Amino acid sequence: MEPQVKRMKTWHAVPMSEMARNTFNPIRSIVDGMKITPNPKKPMIALSIGDPTVFGNLPIPxxxxxxxxxxxxxxxxxxxxxxxxxxxxxxxxxxxxxxxxxxxxxxxxxxxxxxxxxxxxxxxxxxxxxxxxxxxxxxxxxxxxxxxxxxxxxxxxxxxxxxxxxxxxxxxxxxxxxxxxxxxxxxxxxxxxxxxxxxxxxxxxxxxxxxxxxxxxxxxxxxxxxxxxxxxxxxxxxxxxxxxxxxxxxxxxxxxxxxxxxxxxxxxxxxxxxxxxxxxxxxxxxxxxxxxxxxxxxxxxxxTPKSFYAETLEYIEDNAKLFYKLISEIPGLKPVKPQGAMYMMVGIDTKNFRNIKDDVDFTEKLVSEQSVFCLPAKCFQYPNFFRIVLTIPKEKVETACERIKEFCDLHYNSDSPSNISR
Ligand SMILES: Cc1ncc(COP(=O)(O)O)c(C=O)c1O
Missing domain, CATH: 3.40.640.10 (Type I PLP-dependent aspartate aminotransferase-like (Major domain))
Incomplete structure (x- = not known):
């Protein structure tokens, strides 16, 4: 039987709908476009993933x-x-x-x-x-x-x-x-x-x-x-x-x-x-x-026992305090003290980092030199910051901060006025 509607003679690529075309996740498109190549000499520490189960350090009751x-x-x-x-x-x-x-x-x-x-x-x-x-x-x-x-x-x-x-x-x-x-x-x-x-x-x-x-x-x-x-x-x-x-x-x-x-x-x-x-x-x-x-x-x-909520929060708050203290001491960075949830935002004095354009550049270079991956806040429409997750195993917090410090010590030039207030 002849089809009633005139169709193409052969198959062409089937077009996606307008809604699919307009669906765009900034995190995926920014992260997928980044060069994330860790330093092979250092095991990767991902401070980027907002999934509290990935490290297996926070058990559920x-x-x-x-x-x-x-x-x-x-x-x-x-x-x-x-x-x-x-x-x-x-x-x-x-x-x-x-x-x-x-x-x-x-x-x-x-x-x-x-x-x-x-x-x-x-x-x-x-x-x-x-x-x-x-x-x-x-x-x-x-x-x-x-x-x-x-x-x-x-x-x-x-x-x-x-x-x-x-x-x-x-x-x-x-x-x-x-x-x-x-x-x-x-x-x-x-x-x-x-x-x-x-x-x-x-x-x-x-x-x-x-x-x-x-x-x-x-x-x-x-x-x-x-x-x-x-x-x-x-x-x-x-x-x-x-x-x-x-x-x-x-x-x-x-x-x-x-x-x-x-x-x-x-x-x-x-x-x-x-x-x-x-x-x-x-x-x-x-x-x-x-x-x-x-x-x-x-x-x-x-x-669900109340103690579970309390222990999870205590773990994350301890991490938050440690991260905040250690990052506050790093030249060129300014953390904003978190009060809850699982995240902390950190401002970058990009103006005074040598050869670093913005937060995406900063986080890419940090991965390739130090194997620490933080999410550039451009993903949240807020450039010149990065976000770290606070749910990572305690023992990784200090190592991550030491590596971030080493990176900043190498690239930061504190001679000119900062673009972040400390
Ligand atoms: C602020 C906020 N809202 C909503 C969600 C999505 O939650 P769900 O995984 O339950 O869809 C997240 C996940 O990270 C979130 O951070």
């Missing part, structure tokens, strides 16, 4: 393993589940998340494939083509990737390193217009390791309230704060601004590969009726997340 093993053995969770997740699992997330100031029920929870999928649904439900979203600079790169792939304009608001990466509120407000559909806020932050005070969250919320713009709170590092800091969720502080909070098991429970995330709808001002419906519809595009992990959620969230 038996309770987490057992929760999933039990469910596998029960053979009750091999089938499809509701696209928004099992009721029992959603109730477990509601119980885990609810606070006096931000009470929620299972009706407010949608389960997703990791936090990135939660962010994807939230951006998709709030913003249409022709609208824009505001994201932090420096910020986690996936916000830009998701927004741009949907054909939504992505605008940045600046964070201030000299104020422990607080939001430049004036700049944030100046970026808002009648097409701004949402603002993404991330505290504790990747890549900054900053944790916002209650006061600062109130100030951010005031800007959103004045402009009637809802917030997407990326809360994947919720509770992940060091001993001198206190964690406040955006939702617990908001009185009027509607918030979609995105979180999951990934970071606090150290199981990023399990892909278990969630959205919690904090419907302040009764403004999210349509958005709830939209999230329900969007969840049906993927038929819900993995049944086994969600069936184990209740046990994981209830039975």
């Amino acid at each position: 038996e309770e987490i393993d057992e929760a999933v093993i039990d469910k596998i053995r029960s053979h009750k969770y091999n089938g499809y589940n509701p696209s928004i997740g099992y009721e029992e699992a959603r109730q477990a997330v509601a119980d885990y998340t609810s606070t006096h100031d931000a009470p929620v029920t299972s009706k407010d929870v949608i389960l997703t494939n990791g936090c990135s999928s939660a962010l994807d649904l939230c951006i998709t439900v709030l913003a249409s083509r022709g609208q824009n979203i505001l994201i932090p600079r420096p910020g986690f790169s996936i916000y830009k990737t998701l927004g741009e792939s949907l054909g939504i304009e992505v605008k940045f608001y600046d964070l201030l390193p000299e104020k422990s990466w607080e939001v430049d509120l004036k700049h944030m407000e100046s970026q808002m217009d009648e097409n701004t559909a949402a603002v993404i806020v991330n505290s504790p932050s990747n890549p900054c390791g900053s944790v916002y005070s209650r006061r600062h969250i109130e100030d951010i919320l005031e800007v959103l309230e004045r402009n009637r713009i809802p917030m997407i709170a990326d809360d994947i590092y919720e509770h992940f704060v060091f001993s001198e800091n206190k964690y406040h969720s955006m939702a617990s502080v908001s009185k009027t601004v509607p918030i979609l909070s995105c979180s999951g098991l990934t970071k606090r429970f150290l199981v990023p590969g399990w892909r278990m995330g969630w959205i919690v709808v904090h419907d302040r001002s009764n403004a999210l009726h349509e958005i709830r419906k939209g999230l329900n519809s969007l969840s049906q595009r993927i038929l819900g997340p993995n049944s086994l992990v969600q069936s184990a959620l209740k046990d994981i969230l209830k039975n």
Whole structure:
């Protein structure tokens, strides 16, 4: 039979869709384009990977393993589940998340494939083509990737390193217009390791309230704060601004590969009726997340010993203190003290490094001479900084810092005025 539509006589390359063409992950494209050739005489130390499981130094407790093993053995969770997740699992997330100031029920929870999928649904439900979203600079790169792939304009608001990466509120407000559909806020932050005070969250919320713009709170590092800091969720502080909070098991429970995330709808001002419906519809595009992990959620969230959270945080905080102390002593570098999450940003006085153009050049040369790989902050739209992860084995911290020092001693010329304030 003749085909009804006139087609090419032979096969040509099949074109990708507009959405695929517009999908672009800055980390992948910058890192893939870098020359990463370690010095063969020195074993590589990667300070670049935001996966806390890679070194095997941060064990997860038996309770987490057992929760999933039990469910596998029960053979009750091999089938499809509701696209928004099992009721029992959603109730477990509601119980885990609810606070006096931000009470929620299972009706407010949608389960997703990791936090990135939660962010994807939230951006998709709030913003249409022709609208824009505001994201932090420096910020986690996936916000830009998701927004741009949907054909939504992505605008940045600046964070201030000299104020422990607080939001430049004036700049944030100046970026808002009648097409701004949402603002993404991330505290504790990747890549900054900053944790916002209650006061600062109130100030951010005031800007959103004045402009009637809802917030997407990326809360994947919720509770992940060091001993001198206190964690406040955006939702617990908001009185009027509607918030979609995105979180999951990934970071606090150290199981990023399990892909278990969630959205919690904090419907302040009764403004999210349509958005709830939209999230329900969007969840049906993927038929819900993995049944086994969600069936184990209740046990994981209830039975994980508190000591596990405390020990993980203590380990990372010790590393943070050591990294901060040692890097502060290195000429040409200026670390910004982290307050939580798993990262620290370090400023580079690029002007006074001989033959080093920028952060990408610095990190490439550091790998080839010293086999230490740090992520250039250009990946987070913030050149002349690099990010290090704080989850690496303790014994590697000192070696990594010694090597970074050797590199800077060799290349740094401290005679001219610095472009970083110390
Ligand atoms: C700030 C931030 N949000 C979201 C994610 C993605 O989390 P998930 O692996 O659960 O999709 C990450 C992962 O590193 C992150 O750092």
